[in-house]
Amino acid sequence: MTRTLSITALIFLAGFAGACAKMLGLEQERENHAFEHRAHVVEGINCLQCHAGIQFTGEEGPVHFPTTEDCVACHEEPHNPDTCGDCHGRARNRHAAEMARRHLRFSHELHNQEGAGDCIRCHVNVTVDSDYVRVKHPTCFSCHTHKGQFFSRDCGGCHIDLPGEMTLPESHVVHDGNFLREHGVQANAQADLCTTCHTQRQCAACHGVTVPTIPSRFRFDEPMRQTMHRANFISVHNQEAAADPGQCVVCHSELFCVDCHTRLGISGQNPVRGNPHPPGWSGPPGSSNTHGQAARLDPLSCASCHSGAGEALCVSCHVVGGPGGNPHPPGFNSRLDIRNDLPCRLCHLGGP
Amino acid sequence: MLLLAAPQSPAAAQPHSLSAELWGQLEPNVGLIVLEGSTRKYPYVEAEGLIWAGAGSPQIGLRDNQMTVEALVLNVKVRDPKGISDTRLGRFILSTGAVRAVHVDGGHMILRAPSKTNFEIFGGVPVEGDIDGRRYDWIAGGRISQGLGKIGVLGASYYNRYNSGQRSDEEVGADFALRPAHWLEMAAKFSWEIVNPGLVEVLATLSSATANGKVRGEVFATKRDPVRMLQQTSLFTVLGSPGTLRTGANLFWRSAPRLDFWLEGAAAEAQHTWGWVGYFRTVLRTDDEGKGRVLGEIRRQAIPSVANWTGFRVAAVIPVYKDHDNTVGLMPEVEVVLPDERSSETGLVWPWGRLALRYQHIKGWTVAAAAEASSTQNVQVDVRALARVAYQRTWDGKK
Structure with missing residues (x-):
């Protein structure tokens, strides 16, 4: 009897742990993972074999992600009938690339003339098992002299709409901890940096004297928003x-x-x-x-x-x-x- | 013809947005219409504006049953194409150096020297809105700062503010924001009142995070002298100066891909009494993209004879329906406050709750409605309804 109970409890615990792991994201429903760029590079497969046409792309147009048809052209017997991109490559990184395509001024065509098809020169992350291959500032600055623009917060030349790109600053201060307390001291020291992403309207929503109502009431459908005057x-x-x-x-x-x-x-x-x-708040002298x-x-x-x-x-x-x-x-x-x-x-x- | 045939200049392609929003509340009855727009012509000029009109029962900026029209933000920023200067003119929030965020009608200019030295000058009339009482006349000052490359920036500032013809504030300040290593950041601000000499405010924060961002710790200190933060023309500046001090730490931990924790605790001094304040918060994302979320929070203030209460808050964003164009979400939120001093007069518990339903369309439409109920020491039962209809149109810039 005790043994049966123990086994039942163990099965229950295992099920509970499994459910928790799934809920916490430790075990994902669809096991999408970073795309195996490195394995393809090591095999000597040219980037353009999968991303055909990217070298002629200007500031607009598709992002040239390979489709399942592109994959099965080589992988003739796929191990799974589903769409390859469901598991190979993380959805959030594809989304980041789409946002960059939409809000970043960048032409592969122009860079291809300079780089002569050498994609890895900029997309260094393809040599490791990562599918976050967006180019970071130091790589850009190794050819382009943008340091002066970086200092003068002149981001608009490339980043047409930084908030639209949904790219958080590399700096970890301000946005991760207690934003309400930390943002003030940062804004006082380098307000022009804040304004590269944030509009005056965002500051005025809390600090404005003529604000019609407090943010937590105006945006009543956003309970996760951190505001000074929360809920109750x-x-x-x-x-x-x-x-x-x-x-x-x-x-x-x-x-x-x-x-x-x-x-x-x-x-x-x-x-x-x-x-x-x-009572007794104020009274005649001496009282x-x-x-x-x-x-x-x-x-x-x-x-x-x-x-x-x-x-x-x-x-x-x-x-x-x-x-x-x-x-x-x-x-x-x-x-x-x-x-x-x-x-x-x-x-x-x-x-x- | 040649112009039409020429490829679009990159400088001509910038984002523009327009939005209109209707917001209403029942009991008490309030209606607002908010119009907002922004545009940019890189690299020379950008402009943004938000004006609103409202009527109904008194809110922050509304007179009872009177139509009010106000501008929250209305400004133009002009930029030298080489980045030597930025000038903002109009109504905006001024926040730099010693100046605590002030809503002004005025101007703010930054001049940049090649040595990474910035010179700022600013001035204007602080916005008073619809509040009765004394009028602040004007504020003016400047700041000089030195950039240290990737490491950060150091600054020193000065401003004064006049009120009813008398200088009501004259402050000097120093500030810095530094990142000496990729894992370490620090920032601080210090301001000193000259009219009624003394420390006004010190804010300092030092934080460190792991490379993957899963753990972040911060220590902080905040010292304020509220009497010196008042206009120094106030009679109440002669009553002495009981400052407040808070110093403590904050810890953030992403314990699992979908689970975050925050823990904060601080020693707090107010009215010459010491106590502590703190909170523990957790957020669980119910999907990888974080569209569904559940938040739990416990908050405590324990400063004897000043502030003593415990709050419990639970909130959620529940995706109810989603297809390519439409999303529907449900947002329940509940907070219960337990005051330490309970009486039948003030109530034993102060509960608050809201249930919101939101529909969003990919084309920029949002429709939301909510019911809200609360009980406080002032109002035994308060029930309200809220609604919002919004439309936003954005031109991406490259199209």
């Missing part, structure tokens, strides 16, 4: 703001909070919701109240409602000589000069 952000936005108020101020004016809250009726000005502050301490811990929270015209509320008590007393923290020493003393003059009336 609204329910914790006050806590996230308190935890890192500088993060909010990067994009939003401090007036943004009160503007939105007033529009939505979630503010102290709403008679139904009433005063958002807890125990908590607003001063809270303000010094999180002045941006105060600014988020009481900025602009709302500052008058604070000034009415804390004006020099007023009942509110000195609002500055211990050891405060303003280093604002007389040309930039607007906040000082609000309370220090008649001061120098």
Whole structure:
């Protein structure tokens, strides 16, 4: 009985592992693999035997992938009746080549005149078992003097539409990790590099003041998109703001909070919701109240409602000589000069 | 005739795109129409624009029940054919050196010297949108940077910003983005306020990845002084300066061809209190091309008396139908937030969920609709419907 159970469990585990392997892509449904370029090269088969006509191709036209008919011309007894390309050669690499054909300005015809049919000179990857044979920059630059254009981000001469090519930069920073945190520091250091692929619209979708709605709502059908204001952000936005108020101020004016809250009726000005502050928040001088301490811990929270015209509320008590007393923290020493003393003059009336 | 017979100049062939989008929401009712276009004539000029009009209940940029028409982006970039200069004019996002992304109506010019030294100058009027209150007058500054070939770039910058006739910001900054080895990248940015002297922001990141990209690690530190990030004309800059600091690490692991993991943890300081924040996320692709995906995420903020909650999120993209021309997908998404401090007044759990259905046609049409429901500390039950119809036409450039 125990043995039967053990065997059943083993069969179940094996099936489960097999299913997992298939699901995780460890065992693919169709075992497509890199095309055996190297084996063909070693056999001395000319590239043009399979990719016939590629040498006359200009900037447009087909990519000249061999068909099953081309394969069976030599492999007269194929081991499988299916289309050869289902297994031999990865679909994603064929797709990459198609995208390059569509969005890259390149003429095989012109290069064939120079290279005299020596495909391997540029497509070095055919000598290894890889079917990703797109030529990399160093190979191009070995003949073409594009380094200056590379430095000046002048990619458009060859790359008509870099986003269309769907080629990620070789650099691994920014796109792989926590994009939301990392992209800013990179964009500040080399923004012109970012703009070789990204449009201003992509920056403005998050950083734009006049954006009509946040990206996660506008593109509600793209849940995998990384955005600052993801799904249920609204329910914790006050806590996230308190935890890192500088993060909010990067994009939003401090007036943004009160503007939105007033529009939505979630503010102290709403008679139904009433005063958002807890009991004992403020009181006459000498009384125990908590607003001063809270303000010094999180002045941006105060600014988020009481900025602009709302500052008058604070000034009415804390004006020099007023009942509110000195609002500055211990050891405060303003280093604002007389040309930039607007906040000082609000309370220090008649001061120098 | 000769012109017609001549082969098309490569410079004449560039991508152009136009798109129109209708977006609507029920309860509260909002309608938007978004028009977008871009064009390029290599190597001299490129232009892009996005304007929108909307009406209905208040959203970010909408006044209640008033028609609003706005431009999000509207700019032209002119380029010297030899790459000596780039000049962008119009409405765009300015982000360089010490300047944190600012939406401006203005200009930005880059001049490149053969020594790989770049000189940037910029200026304009920060966009205020439809927000009431004080108006920022203008911003201007510059940056000088030195390219180090493949290794990266070093930069130094300065800008000032005026508000109501007074200088509200005057910052100097330094930055770099370096790749000293193919497996190592680092970038940092530092900015210092001059009007109210003190550190404004330090961002630093150092990352390393394996050659096959399956594992990537990063350490980072972010220090911000939110009071100095405010306009220095604000009354609230006199209340002291409780900065925030986050430092931690992020790990990415592609454990199987279709399975990715991210783990991030950081020590966090806010309001003179230390705590931690972090998340664990996994994405499983259900096919080799990644058209179907399932995401699971746990997020935690634990900074005592500041932010204490745990969130669980599950999302998926489920391909329902596909043929050569048409695809239909289903996108469910659920997030549940458990606040540490629970009361009957604020609710014990804040759930949120959305179910979206999308149809796409190969010719550029997209039609999507969704139903959404949530419960927060402010609204017990909130149910909404969303819809989007979009059409995009792109001219590939070579045709």
